[in-house]
Amino acid sequence: MxxxxxxxxxxxxxxxxxxxxxxxxxxxxxxxxCSSVVMLPALPDLAGGWLAEKLLYYPLKKLLPANVRYIQxxxxxxxxxxxxxxxxxxxxxxxxxxxxxxxxxDFHGFDQHREKVYHLDSLETALRIRADFGAYLLKTEQPHVVMAGGGYTGLELALSLYYRAQTAGKSCRVTVVDPAPDILPFLPEAKRQYIKRFLARTGVTVFSGLRVTGFDGKNVTAAEKKFENVFFCWAGGxxxxxxxxxxxxxxxxxxxxxxxxxxxxxxxxxxxxxxxxxxxxxxxxxxxxxxxxxxxxxxxxxxxxxxxxCGEKTKPFRPFDAGWVIPLHTDSVGQLFSLLWIKGNTGLRLHYFMCGFRNYCFTNFAGFARLAAKLFKKEAHHDD
Ligand SMILES: Cc1cc2nc3c(=O)[nH]c(=O)nc-3n(C[C@H](O)[C@H](O)[C@H](O)COP(=O)(O)OP(=O)(O)OC[C@H]3O[C@@H](n4cnc5c(N)ncnc54)[C@H](O)[C@@H]3O)c2cc1C
Missing domain, CATH: 3.50.50.60 (FAD/NAD(P)-binding domain)
Incomplete structure (x- = not known):
């Protein structure tokens, strides 16, 4: 060799x-x-305390062929x-x-009190949100989540935290701030309106065309608006x-x-x-x-x-788009095979089934398959 x-x-x-x-x-x-592989699409649910973390990860080494040398x-x-x-x-x-x-x-250069800004791209960041949001709920009478970024990660996380607060008996304000003219620009207007109506019903306020300009560790400023004593998350891409x-x-x-x-x-x-x-x-x-x-x-x-x-010709990659779902804890929007629109529990079930199907071991698959069948019960799973 x-x-x-x-x-x-x-x-x-x-x-x-x-x-x-x-x-x-x-x-x-x-x-x-990272010595574990992680099911990233389930991170918003983990951050909200709805899933046990063992369902999301598996030792990387166990999944590698014997002849692969792993360097951590x-x-x-x-x-x-x-x-x-x-x-x-x-x-x-x-x-x-x-x-x-x-x-x-991507923080886009925003580094004000970075250690106190929550973001979601790994098991560790999700566990940190889970623990710190639990503590924030305990000590705050009127919790308020401010989310910088109205993409799918921002919205999924916002809803997961909102429902967690609800199960803790707290009414939680959620504000989403995004510099783009509208959220989820890739969606057709009717689907975007569907999500916006769901957010409005839930009490989530969306400010499009507005950029977060400051964070002092507790309060967020976005142009002339100020949000005080907030749980600030960054999901800006x-x-x-x-x-x-x-x-x-x-x-x-x-x-x-x-x-x-x-x-x-x-x-x-x-x-x-x-x-x-x-x-x-x-x-x-x-x-x-x-x-x-x-x-x-x-x-x-x-x-x-x-x-x-082997000195042979390479072959082109031919993508096949089976579809996507944006799961919003109690509702969803998605599309299958670029044709069929889905929403509600159907989308949520497909999302959790996908998290199981693309998972790493039978126990994890079974856990997500159970979730796909039953969806979330009212009580959150706070094992922090
Ligand atoms: C919150 C969230 C929700 C998502 N939801 C969905 C969804 O619902 N459906 C969907 O299809 N996709 C979703 N995605 C996107 C999906 O997870 C990614 O597209 C997919 O994981 C990409 O696979 P990958 O192998 O390229 O990268 P990853 O799965 O991220 O793997 C990259 C690996 O590289 C390692 N690595 C990172 N930096 C270095 C370095 N410098 N040197 C060496 N190794 C490094 C990491 O530790 C990691 O193990 C979501 C992502 C996030 C963060």
């Missing part, structure tokens, strides 16, 4: 690539700072021309590379997870690497990107960040690395 393939990130894309490469003639090395380190820099990467100050050389490091919260990439790459506004149809980088035929790290264009649009695409992109990129190792 004379080649070394490095995979950065052992999430949905990275793990599928490891599996696709397991019989290839190459040494496989996987870098990931974060990659801080990639040099595409020198064919090296840096992790924990150490330099590693690669022959082939797959970049599948997912994405992290996500960005590429590796701090530095040197080389001739093209990127989207959110930092994703533009890829060819076979998922290789345009100037580097043996360097690939998949999942949230990749910007794959299909029918004139960049694919959204989703588990389904990450899963099959990872598989395709892994196979293409194997093809290259």
């Amino acid at each position: 004379n080649s070394k393939t490095i995979i950065i990130g052992g999430g949905f894309a990275g793990r599928q690539a490891c599996r696709a490469l397991r019989n290839a003639h190459t040494e496989i090395v996987l870098f990931d700072p 380190k974060a990659v801080s820099s990639i040099d595409l021309d020198a064919r090296t990467l840096t992790a924990d100050g150490e330099l590693f050389a690669f022959g082939n590379l797959l970049i599948a490091a997912g994405s992290v919260t 996500s960005t590429f997870a590796v701090p530095e990439v040197k080389g001739a790459v093209k990127r989207t506004r959110d930092g994703r690497l533009k890829v060819n149809s076979d998922l290789s980088l345009p100037e580097y035929p043996d360097i690939f990107a998949a999942g949230d790290a990749a910007a794959f264009e299909h029918n004139g649009q960049i694919l959204r960040k989703a588990i389904n695409f990450a899963w099959y992109e990872g598989k395709c990129a892994g196979k293409n690395i194997a093809h290259r190792l």
